[in-house]
Amino acid sequence: MTEYYIKLTLGEFCQELDLSERACADLIGYGIISPQGEGPEDWKFDVTMISAIRRAIRLRSDLEIDWHDVALISKLIDERDSLIKENELLKQQLRRFLQF
């Protein structure tokens, strides 16, 4: 029942999100997600990409912005999250370094 290292095909991915393949290809074109593989036949989608698309759809509809803006905001959110994580790690290392 547990699926872990799942890679979804384009068809499975679209079914999961209730999207047409065309719409999915458009989102890939905007750079919101980047599946592995050369073209639609080979594309393999990671489970985290489901969340990324859901977030993109929420952002577009809630903030009433276009897909270019969504792609930019998604990229900036990911970068921000990664910097927050890196900052936490560095702070933690600094604390360890100062504690003795």
Next chain:
Amino acid sequence: MEFKDYYSILGVTPEDDKQSIKKAYRRLARKYHPDVSTEHNAEHNFKEVSEAYEVLGDDDKRAEYDQIRQFESHGNSFTPPPGWKPKSGAEGQYHETDFSDFFATLFGDNGRSKNTRGFSPFENTEDFYSTRGQDIEMEMPVFLEDTLRENTKTIEYSLPKYGPTGQVGSVEKTLKVKIPMGVGDGERIRLKSQGGPGFGDGGAGDLYLRIRLIPHPLFDVTGRDLNITVPLAPWEAALGTKVTIPTLDGKITVNVNPESQTGAKLRIKEKGLPDKAKRGDLYVILKVVMPDEENSETKKLWAQLSEKSGFCPRKNFGK
């Protein structure tokens, strides 16, 4: 029931036009959107702003709301006028919403427009009476030690329970989940059809477990590598030594070279976190620590060292 002042929530006045309301909504939505905002109450604020815009951004709902505002009694709980019936909400159809009781009382549980937040902007092929259940995402805290091998964890969560007219309660669910070896922070495990129940003929949603590695008292995680800071006495750093350090799977002894500096890193291969293919490395970061207390004998030895050594760490300082 608390009266909701939608105008105040959006920071607009009843005289403001639709364009101003839209502008105010967009500004606040960007500020509070849970995907964007880092404020702790962002989700609550965003729901309030969304609810306010759902009403004030729709001419019919706004007209009904303006009508009902006359019945607001300041300081007391709000009760709608006798015989109040929503006009703008569709009746008899289920639609999940997080809006307030106030909204539900005024516009019905189904007052939220169908083509709104959370729906696919591309298409909606679902039969409105048969809706797939909601996907649920939960955090799964995992100890670093538990990533070394497959583990079984028990999780408990609640799912909504639906009757013919919508949600009628919730049910508690318990599941045993296998957490595979080598899970990483932020990764997701999907449990198919273990999410919210579908409505009508719609299937159940999925349950996603988002892995969160629990911070370790000794090790910091960088990707698959681990870092550990190891204190050394000044003479250990000067002369070199062997130190025993903990790893996730037992203690090991490492050689510290003579003349080691604070901040020097020793790489211990394949003692980090496991991946599908191999394990990351463990980095031992050295830190020279002065003794807390000195007696007269050790002070004398330091003095001797000071006289004999020509070392000055500030030789090029400020040059």
